[in-house]
Amino acid sequence: MxxxxxxxxxxxxxxxxxxxxxxxxxxEPLLHISPxxxxxxxxxxxxxxxSIWTRNLKLKKSxxxxxxxxxLNRKLKWISDSTLMPQYNxxxxxxxxxxxRLYELxxxxxxxxxxxxxxxxxxxxxxxxxxxxxxxxxxxxQGCVNIILISSVGETLRNWTKCPxxxxxxxxxxxxxxxxxxxxxxxxxxxxxxxxxxKYIHSIESIISSSNDDYTALVIxxxxxxxxxxxxxxxxxxxxxxxxxxxxxxxxxxPRRFNCDESxxxxxxxxxxxxxxxxxxxxVTGGLDRNIRLWNPYVPGWAIxxxxxxxxxxGFLCIADGNTKLFSVSMDSTVMVWDxxxxxxxxxxxxxxxxxxxxxxxxxxxxxxxxxxxxxDCLVLLHFQRKEDRLSNSCVSHNEPILCCQYNKPFQQVVxxxxxxxxxxxxxxxxxxxxxxxxxxxxxxxxxMALDTSGKRLITGGRDGSLKKWxxxxxxxxxxxxxxxxxxxxxxxxxxxxxxxxxxxxxxxWDRKINIFPDLHSEASEGPCPQVDWIDSVENxxxxxxxxxxxxxPNLVASSxxxxxxxxxxxxxxxxxxxxxxxxxxVMEDGTEDLIINKVTFLQSRSERKTTAASLVSSGPxxxxxxxxxxxxxxxxxYFIGSKDRSIISDMAVSDDDCxxxxxxxxxxxxxxxxxKYALQGPEEEPPALLLSWRAHSCSxxxxxxxxxxxxxxxxxxxxxxxxxxxxxxxxxxxxQKDLWNIKDKMSWQRGPNPDSHTTPAASAxxxxxxxPSCATGREDEANSAEPESQVASPLSLIKDDxxxxxxxxxxxxxxxxxxxxxxxxxxxxxxxxxxxxxVCYRTLTFPTVNVRVRFPSRISNQDILISTIHF
Numbered sequence: 001m002x003x004x005x006x007x008x009x010x011x012x013x014x015x016x017x018x019x020x021x022x023x024x025x026x027x028e029p030l031l032h033i034s035p036x037x038x039x040x041x042x043x044x045x046x047x048x049x050x051s052i053w054t055r056n057l058k059l060k061k062s063x064x065x066x067x068x069x070x071x072l073n074r075k076l077k078w079i080s081d082s083t084l085m086p087q088y089n090x091x092x093x094x095x096x097x098x099x100x101r102l103y104e105l106x107x108x109x110x111x112x113x114x115x116x117x118x119x120x121x122x123x124x125x126x127x128x129x130x131x132x133x134x135x136x137x138x139x140x141x142q143g144c145v146n147i148i149l150i151s152s153v154g155e156t157l158r159n160w161t162k163c164p165x166x167x168x169x170x171x172x173x174x175x176x177x178x179x180x181x182x183x184x185x186x187x188x189x190x191x192x193x194x195x196x197x198x199k200y201i202h203s204i205e206s207i208i209s210s211s212n213d214d215y216t217a218l219v220i221x222x223x224x225x226x227x228x229x230x231x232x233x234x235x236x237x238x239x240x241x242x243x244x245x246x247x248x249x250x251x252x253x254x255p256r257r258f259n260c261d262e263s264x265x266x267x268x269x270x271x272x273x274x275x276x277x278x279x280x281x282x283x284v285t286g287g288l289d290r291n292i293r294l295w296n297p298y299v300p301g302w303a304i305x306x307x308x309x310x311x312x313x314x315g316f317l318c319i320a321d322g323n324t325k326l327f328s329v330s331m332d333s334t335v336m337v338w339d340x341x342x343x344x345x346x347x348x349x350x351x352x353x354x355x356x357x358x359x360x361x362x363x364x365x366x367x368x369x370x371x372x373x374x375x376x377d378c379l380v381l382l383h384f385q386r387k388e389d390r391l392s393n394s395c396v397s398h399n400e401p402i403l404c405c406q407y408n409k410p411f412q413q414v415v416x417x418x419x420x421x422x423x424x425x426x427x428x429x430x431x432x433x434x435x436x437x438x439x440x441x442x443x444x445x446x447x448x449m450a451l452d453t454s455g456k457r458l459i460t461g462g463r464d465g466s467l468k469k470w471x472x473x474x475x476x477x478x479x480x481x482x483x484x485x486x487x488x489x490x491x492x493x494x495x496x497x498x499x500x501x502x503x504x505x506x507x508x509x510w511d512r513k514i515n516i517f518p519d520l521h522s523e524a525s526e527g528p529c530p531q532v533d534w535i536d537s538v539e540n541x542x543x544x545x546x547x548x549x550x551x552x553x554p555n556l557v558a559s560s561x562x563x564x565x566x567x568x569x570x571x572x573x574x575x576x577x578x579x580x581x582x583x584x585x586x587v588m589e590d591g592t593e594d595l596i597i598n599k600v601t602f603l604q605s606r607s608e609r610k611t612t613a614a615s616l617v618s619s620g621p622x623x624x625x626x627x628x629x630x631x632x633x634x635x636x637x638x639y640f641i642g643s644k645d646r647s648i649i650s651d652m653a654v655s656d657d658d659c660x661x662x663x664x665x666x667x668x669x670x671x672x673x674x675x676x677k678y679a680l681q682g683p684e685e686e687p688p689a690l691l692l693s694w695r696a697h698s699c700s701x702x703x704x705x706x707x708x709x710x711x712x713x714x715x716x717x718x719x720x721x722x723x724x725x726x727x728x729x730x731x732x733x734x735x736x737q738k739d740l741w742n743i744k745d746k747m748s749w750q751r752g753p754n755p756d757s758h759t760t761p762a763a764s765a766x767x768x769x770x771x772x773p774s775c776a777t778g779r780e781d782e783a784n785s786a787e788p789e790s791q792v793a794s795p796l797s798l799i800k801d802d803x804x805x806x807x808x809x810x811x812x813x814x815x816x817x818x819x820x821x822x823x824x825x826x827x828x829x830x831x832x833x834x835x836x837x838x839x840v841c842y843r844t845l846t847f848p849t850v851n852v853r854v855r856f857p858s859r860i861s862n863q864d865i866l867i868s869t870i871h872f
Contacts, residue, residue: 139195286314461491564595
């Protein structure tokens with residue numbers, strides 16, 4: 001055993017944390033688990049009960065979406081499968097009555113349905129194909145693959161809602177679908193038994209489906225018929241081999257694909273689960289014979305690997321962890337983790353030891369959390385971690401996902417709060433932990449926080465529906481503030497408001513109200529309920545969950561909700577000044593109906609420009625950022641796409657002088673724009689200048705905050721880290737790391753590369769932020785606008801070719817000697833910046849040489865010049 005442990009590489013070792021087990025409201029088995037656009041987990045039961053959970057398995061709400069099942073003495077309707085349509089915020093379900101229904105994810109109300117299917121949709125899948133084109137596909141009990149191709153998706157969905165209603169749901173029949181110019185229906189006979197799983201793979205533009213039949217266990221096939229010209233000519237010469245038309249009349253026999261259009265994999269007793277990875281070019285299958293097979297997808301004749309270990313049929317497979325690990329779950333709820341390269345088992349999770357009860361119904365693996373959600377008789381969350389990650393946990397700021405962080409300017413400290421109800425205070429100067437408090441809100445997560453202007457008082461909001469006040473210097477608990485109404489309504493945002501000589505605390509949340517608390521100095525154990533008669537939020541307020549609140553002196557408050565509505569309130573009179581709707585041109589052009597507004601913030605320096613300037617910025621819908629003029633009823637001044645791949649903007653922050661806008665998204669990217677004069681004189685058609693963007697975290701960013709006096713940026717994420725950055729995107733460090741830093745000494749900063757970062761040549765974020773705040777009020781200053789360009793261009797004019805070559809040689813020699821001393825012979829690719837010139841270096845395993853490719857400024861050449869190989 002000792003030899004085995006010594007031989008086992010450290011990078012191969014893996015373990016899991018204690019499982020999180022939650023009881024479910026479902027009486028019938030779950031059919032589907034997946035993440036939603038608002039960072040929650042959705043579960044769909046066979047009887048139509050839908051539940052929404054937080055990522056750590058706290059039940060938020062549940063609802064029965066099948067109205068037929070609410071009526072007594074009526075035949076029950078059953079769901080066969082479901083999937084999400086995230087771009088349009090829809091839930092798709094297939095029923096045993098041969099229907100496909102679409103529901104709004106925001107309120108679970110029926111949107112429309114497709115009726116009159118020839119067969120039952122046993123398994124569903126959805127994917128985006130091209131721009132404004134999607135595919136809905138399902139497998140049935142006849143072994144057929146059914147494909148619905150939809151173009152002009154937004155327009156098509158809206159047209160479906162105008163169709164005649166059946167049981168009060170707008171319904172479109174299959175006959176109408178076949179006649180529609182935006183819809184193509186294709187049906188292929190693929191398997192000799194019913195379909196057990198189906199999935200569209202966008203990277204290869206093919207459909208993978210499986211069944212329990214030995215000879216058609218798994219099939220990879222095209223969507224449309226063959227595009228091979230020579231094969232088509234042969235078909236035309238032999239008319240008897242022409243398949244029947246894909247759009248079939250009722251009762252017609254569905255065609256089979258041509259042999260050149262599909263690959264068949266034969267597996268004993270068929271396939272129940274599979275996964276595919278294009279990057280590693282590997283296909284994995286599992287089924288009733290309890291064995292996992294690894295395949296080259298282009299060689300269907302035989303498997304390249306066989307993994308044995310499960311004692312019951314395999315129901316779930318997922319390739320993860322950089323395509324190096326395989327997670328498998330059998331029907332007895334046994335979880336196994338495999339190393340794909342070595343084809344060896346790294347970990348086995350025994351159900352009884354992990355409190356997993358019953359047979360596995362459905363699973364979902366989260367790559368960003370490295371966590372497995374498993375539904376059996378209960379819902380279980382298993383977090384996995386590599387051994388080296390555990391040993392280096394100094395790079396983690398919290399043990400749980402971080403939901404918010406802020407900078408306390410008077411104390412030069414950073415405050416962060418986590419899903420595990422922990423509050424930590426960090427020293428900005430060196431990243432050291434100052435103090436921490438656990439169970440700040442009991443077992444409930446700390447969802448939001450606010451600091452007063454003095455920095456001495458901290459307000460935190462929790463998932464338990466309460467607000468708590470703390471002494472910021474010691475994180476000493478002072479007292480609790482309770483929302484009016486149901487105390488369990490989650491607090492989603494809070495802020496301070498100074499009105500003349502009085503201070504107030506404003507909170508919003510799931511109760512859909514604006515709650516106001518006087519900031520009393522008494523330290524009573526329980527604070528008073530808010531005076532709700534100040535604001536008529538019950539009658540004229542939000543109709544859905546409120547997600548954000550922002551205050552603008554002297555008396556304006558902005559709040560945003562899940563349904564895309566932004567309300568501007570007069571805090572003194574309690575009336576709504578403006579009602580802004582996200583249903584704008586941005587939404588209509590994109591076709592999305594995901595209207596979530598996660599963040600609103602005021603541009604306070606523009607408050608005096610009531611008619612000409614946009615003074616409010618909001619994030620959403622989806623990846624859009626919108627600028628609003630809030631006076632005169634409100635008007636949309638500008639909108640632009642603010643995220644890579646149009647991911648959801650999770651947080652925003654504006655610099656103190658309103659010159660820079662920073663946004664963060666759900667895939668970990670940070671963006672900084674120059675908004676000095678953007679939408680200052682009226683509406684804008686073009687987006688503002690993007691100064692910088694880089695990937696700061698591996699998953700969703702939860703907070704961004706400016707550290708203006710030091711020209712730094714603070715970010716937090718669900719990856720459990722709080723990080724500090726310069727305004728050039730330079731990584732300073734992670735709060736909680738072993739090696740402390742000095743923000744004034746760049747040599748103490750972390751030197752990790754940021755390959756995703758890029759800057760515009762006009763000006764850096766630091767230079768724009770250094771401009772006087774008066775520029776935000778609309779005053780023209782040509783000297784200042786021209787100065788940053790000269791500052792960036794001037795150093796390049798002094799560079800000489802021999803200096804570049806010599807400095808490259810010295811830097812690479814020093815780095816190479818250091819790595820060789822440490823025994824590091826791995827392939828390396830790094831990005832460096834040398835006097836503003838990008839340099840990419842490559843080193844191979846075989847020879848200790850460096851090939852350097854330099855892109856010189858335009859004054860030298862626009863082509864790449866290859867410097868001769870440098871030998872150390």
